[in-house]
Amino acid sequence: MRTVAYTCPFVPAEWIAAHGLAARRVVPALAPPDGLLPPQAGMCPYARAFVNALARPPVPDAAVFTTVCDQMRRAAEWFAARSNVPTFLMNVPATWTSAAEALYSAELGRLGRFLVRLGGNAPTTEQLARALRAADAARAGAAAPAGDGVPLALVGGPLLAEHRALFEQVRRLGGRIVLDATPGGELTAPARVDPDAARLDPEAELVRIYFRHIPHAMRRPDDALHEWLDRELAARSVGGVLFYRHLWCDLWHAELGRLRERTALPILELDVGDEDHTLARWLGKLQAFLETRTE
Amino acid sequence: MSDVVRQITLGEWDERYERLRAAGMKEAGYGGPLGRHVVGGNTRLRRLRYDSSAAALRLWNFLLTEERRLFEARRAGKTIVGAMKDLGTVPVMAYALPDVVAFYPDGAWWLPCVMEHGAGLLARADALGVDESFCPVRAMLGAFLSEGHFPEPALLICSAGAVCDDFSAIAQRLEGLGRSILWWEVPARRAPEPGEPAVALPAGFEAPEAQAAFVRGQLERVREAIERAAGARLTDDLLVEGIRRANEVRGLLRDLRRVVFTAEPCPLGALEMLIAEMLAIHFCSDLPESRVVLSGLRDEARRRAADGVGVLAAGAVRVFWVNPVADLWAMNVLEECGGRVCGTELLFCHAIEDVPEDLPPIDALARAALADPMVGPAGDRAERICREIDAFGAEAVVVCRIPGASHCALEGKAIGGMIGERLSLPVLEVEVPPLSDGVAAGLRTRLGALIELARERRV
Numbered sequence: 001m002r003t004v005a006y007t008c009p010f011v012p013a014e015w016i017a018a019h020g021l022a023a024r025r026v027v028p029a030l031a032p033p034d035g036l037l038p039p040q041a042g043m044c045p046y047a048r049a050f051v052n053a054l055a056r057p058p059v060p061d062a063a064v065f066t067t068v069c070d071q072m073r074r075a076a077e078w079f080a081a082r083s084n085v086p087t088f089l090m091n092v093p094a095t096w097t098s099a100a101e102a103l104y105s106a107e108l109g110r111l112g113r114f115l116v117r118l119g120g121n122a123p124t125t126e127q128l129a130r131a132l133r134a135a136d137a138a139r140a141g142a143a144a145p146a147g148d149g150v151p152l153a154l155v156g157g158p159l160l161a162e163h164r165a166l167f168e169q170v171r172r173l174g175g176r177i178v179l180d181a182t183p184g185g186e187l188t189a190p191a192r193v194d195p196d197a198a199r200l201d202p203e204a205e206l207v208r209i210y211f212r213h214i215p216h217a218m219r220r221p222d223d224a225l226h227e228w229l230d231r232e233l234a235a236r237s238v239g240g241v242l243f244y245r246h247l248w249c250d251l252w253h254a255e256l257g258r259l260r261e262r263t264a265l266p267i268l269e270l271d272v273g274d275e276d277h278t279l280a281r282w283l284g285k286l287q288a289f290l291e292t293r294t295e
Numbered sequence: 296m297s298d299v300v301r302q303i304t305l306g307e308w309d310e311r312y313e314r315l316r317a318a319g320m321k322e323a324g325y326g327g328p329l330g331r332h333v334v335g336g337n338t339r340l341r342r343l344r345y346d347s348s349a350a351a352l353r354l355w356n357f358l359l360t361e362e363r364r365l366f367e368a369r370r371a372g373k374t375i376v377g378a379m380k381d382l383g384t385v386p387v388m389a390y391a392l393p394d395v396v397a398f399y400p401d402g403a404w405w406l407p408c409v410m411e412h413g414a415g416l417l418a419r420a421d422a423l424g425v426d427e428s429f430c431p432v433r434a435m436l437g438a439f440l441s442e443g444h445f446p447e448p449a450l451l452i453c454s455a456g457a458v459c460d461d462f463s464a465i466a467q468r469l470e471g472l473g474r475s476i477l478w479w480e481v482p483a484r485r486a487p488e489p490g491e492p493a494v495a496l497p498a499g500f501e502a503p504e505a506q507a508a509f510v511r512g513q514l515e516r517v518r519e520a521i522e523r524a525a526g527a528r529l530t531d532d533l534l535v536e537g538i539r540r541a542n543e544v545r546g547l548l549r550d551l552r553r554v555v556f557t558a559e560p561c562p563l564g565a566l567e568m569l570i571a572e573m574l575a576i577h578f579c580s581d582l583p584e585s586r587v588v589l590s591g592l593r594d595e596a597r598r599r600a601a602d603g604v605g606v607l608a609a610g611a612v613r614v615f616w617v618n619p620v621a622d623l624w625a626m627n628v629l630e631e632c633g634g635r636v637c638g639t640e641l642l643f644c645h646a647i648e649d650v651p652e653d654l655p656p657i658d659a660l661a662r663a664a665l666a667d668p669m670v671g672p673a674g675d676r677a678e679r680i681c682r683e684i685d686a687f688g689a690e691a692v693v694v695c696r697i698p699g700a701s702h703c704a705l706e707g708k709a710i711g712g713m714i715g716e717r718l719s720l721p722v723l724e725v726e727v728p729p730l731s732d733g734v735a736a737g738l739r740t741r742l743g744a745l746i747e748l749a750r751e752r753r754v
Contacts, residue, residue, distance in 0.1 A: 041726075042704035067456070067457060069460055075705065091482045110488070248428065249460075250460040250463075250464040250465075250701055253425075253429075254467060254468050257425065261471070
């Protein structure tokens with residue numbers, strides 16, 4: 001089966017699956033300096049890592065980028081010009097208007113035609129509805145970790161592969177991450193599927209659970225992001241926030257100030273540069289942060 | 296008034312001002328000696344070298360009195376609209392109504408330079424968590440909070456979507472502080488797919504009709520918001536007339552560019568050209584006066600070109616300049632190194648092209664918005680730059696990175712790559728902070744090397 005790689009949470013894997021292709025969400029590891037896209041001053045480490053991950057085996061049959069940020073939009077152009085992998089740039093609108101929703105829907109249509117050109121099959125209503133139900137069921141099983149540690153939220157930009165270890169690191173230091181509010185985590189999980197709506201008009205349901213539901217630092221206005229955080233931080237009795245951001249990611253960086261104004265919770269900033277392969281740099285500050293929360 | 300053609304210091308300008316006045320120079324209401332602006336805090340002016348013409352004096356006074364004129368406009372009961380990010384489209388709509396004045400708060404990005412950090416705007420942005428990893432446009436946050444640089448707009452309108460993340464994030468921070476913003480969206484421009492209905496854009500590119508239709512819908516929202524704020528109907532007829540008047544300004548600017556970028560020796564310095572080009576985006580808050588200012592500059596440049604005189608020695612290396620520079624002084628530095636500017640792409644070339652007058656006005660404005668170089672791929676931008684380099688005969692290119700700007704990480708490489716490939720011209724990337732004194736030696740060395748290389752290629 002042909003593989004379509006993506007990383008953005010606004011790309012519905014079930015849409016790709018419904019076309020008979022394998023959707024692979026790439027969580028890239030920090031890129032070495034000699035990859036397809038070498039380090040550049042001002043370049044987001046995540047966008048660079050994604051480009052370089054696509055260029056390394058196993059090379060996908062196609063790549064889908066989105067316009068959620070300036071750097072990814074331009075990274076798509078860079079990749080398309082230097083790789084033989086068919087590349088699709090999906091326009092994800094920032095605003096919440098009905099026109100923006102229609103544009104997102106039209107972009108799914110355009111993505112669908114790209115997938116058909118790649119060898120996929122345009123799905124029937126039933127095939128798409130089935131794909132929606134299957135993806136929904138797969139997502140339903142996730143639950144927050146149980147335990148006694150200080151409950152923390154992880155908020156910010158998308159995690160690099162090596163930084164998934166943060167969950168275990170925090171646990172060893174006496175905490176536990178009860179809320180993953182990063183793209184790829186709960187923050188950007190689509191809404192639950194309404195089985196009736198999925199049966200009647202699965203495309204409209206797809207747009208609803210993704211575009212109408214997902215808050216993100218790129219949405220304008222971004223109130224939904226902060227309302228979601230207010231709600232979830234309270235619901236999970238979070239005692240502190242780890243704010244994870246990539247250097248040069250303006251969208252998430254600017255949210256930090258607003259988050260500080262909206263919550264009384266202590267916030268520890270974890271910034272990620274192009275050379276931060278390990279968690280060692282953060283160990284001391286994480287330890288101190290958790291100690292202060294325990295006392 | 297064009298008896299002395301040279302670049303002079305601020306001190307020399309004030310002496311010359313008295314002589315020009317004694318000789319009967321007529322000034323606008325905002326006129327006066329340039330030196331008075333230093334007293335108002337614009338201390339960077341002491342560092343610059345200026346064109347010695349009355350036309351240039353008028354340009355500088357027009358620019359440096361904008362804040363005052365905006366406050367006067369509000370006191371006079373005009374509706375003040377703060378347009379943000381789109382650089383050229385919303386003001387055309389706003390100025391179509393007689394009692395509306397639109398400006399770009401984005402323009403605050405030059406305040407840290409002009410005031411040599413004296414206003415503390417960047418420190419205010421720092422305090423809000425918007426630090427130096429963002430583009431200097433973060434000074435806008437400080438300007439809003441200080442309430443001293445422009446009146447609080449009755450309406451704030453900001454473009455979203457395919458814009459630079461710095462600005463979008465900063466504007467969102469502003470909204471988070473309690474300002475209400477109308478967000479309108481421009482999608483990332485893409486090439487039409489085979490068989491997909493397409494429309495022609497002012498810059499010579501095409502976009503899918505569906506994208507143009509989307510932007511038309513967004514601009515209708517902008518129209519309604521302006522109508523509500525102004526309490527007046529913004530009819531198609533008014534928009535048609537507004538477009539015609541905006542195009543007059545754009546036409547004057549294109550004339551000025553053509554004369555200055557092609558005449559030998561260089562009839563007008565890069566610094567004045569940079570300021571003149573900025574008038575295109577919101578007419579420096581006074582559309583009729585911007586026409587007068589640009590006419591004066593164009594006529595001065597034409598006279599000089601006809602007389603074969605210039606502000607720089609003949610033979611200066613012809614440089615194409617990409618992106619606006621955060622420190623105005625850098626334009627002087629380029630000329631001191633033996634260069635002259637022959638062509639620019641300052642991120643708002645869509646505000647220099649005419650808005651089509653043979654289309655329904657909202658459609659025409661939508662196409663103009665889609666022609667924004669920031670909205671399209673870097674390859675399109677590079678393509679357009681190559682065309683202009685050809686047209687103006689540039690011998691070298693400076694890509695001026697904007698510190699912290701999200702689009703500069705890859706864009707400069709893409710532009711430089713295409714220029715190198717197609718035109719085999721030397722391309723230099725430089726990064727200029729709002730006050731470049733600390734990096735001046737390095738900047739001079741790099742620009743000097745580019746000029747030297749370009750000169751060698753003449754042989």
